[in-house]
């Protein structure tokens with residue numbers, strides 16, 4: 716549990732099952748990952764769930780955890796398609812579309828064949844992956860526009876060179892932004908460097924008054940949605956696949972100018 720989406724996953728699972736939290740970064744304000752040797756994995760668990768990229772806090776688990784024989788389940792809503800991924804390591808991957816896939820309204824699931832049949836028991840078909848798969852994900856009328864647009868995005872992604880090229884671009888974009896923040900002497904990002912997200916970069920000016928001014932002025936300058944999540948404050952640059960390096964450069968140019976005027 717490395718942030719707010721992990722916490723929500725725990726809360727949502729609780730009515731259905733015994734939830735064992737193997738590790739949490741809460742004691743460190745979710746700014747650091749709990750050290751791997753402190754994880755208390757349950758060898759008989761039905762699955763191990765984690766959030767590789769915590770969208771709000773901007774913390775990421777970059778390597779795939781070894782869950783042994785326990786199926787690994789990942790919420791990849793904010794990092795799917797951001798780089799190459801060995802899907803064979805996972806039992807189940809799910810991702811809301813609205814970051815790297817397309818408009819909101821659909822969720823992409825990648826499920827290992829032997830897990831399709833779970834859960835069993837008396838539940839509505841709509842909640843059965845096996846029923847969804849058997850009907851080509853058209854058990855009910857799907858969100859057709861989101862689906863169509865996702866297809867267009869996948870074609871665009873292929874034209875860019877696929878996830879390998881995206882991975883390189885995303886690493887370069889994030890490195891450029893974190894390097895600037897760390898060297899600025901004005902802005903700061905609180906996440907331990909090895910666990911910094913490539914997709915979501917929260918940052919702060921030296922005080923809250925300047926944070927507010929930054930949000931106001933950067934929005935007026937045409938930089939969209941600079942505000943951090945209300946629970947974190949400050950600013951957040953979400954630099955998903957659709958954001959080119961030129962967008963990161965535009966943000967940094969504004970940040971430099973703002974720091975000069977307010978430093």
Ligand SMILES: Cc1ncc(COP(=O)(O)O)c(C=O)c1O
Nearest residue numbers: 720766768769770790792793811
């Ligand atoms: C990592 C992660 N999980 C889950 C969600 C929730 O997605 P939805 O609002 O589509 O349920 C989000 C949304 O931002 C997210 O970033």
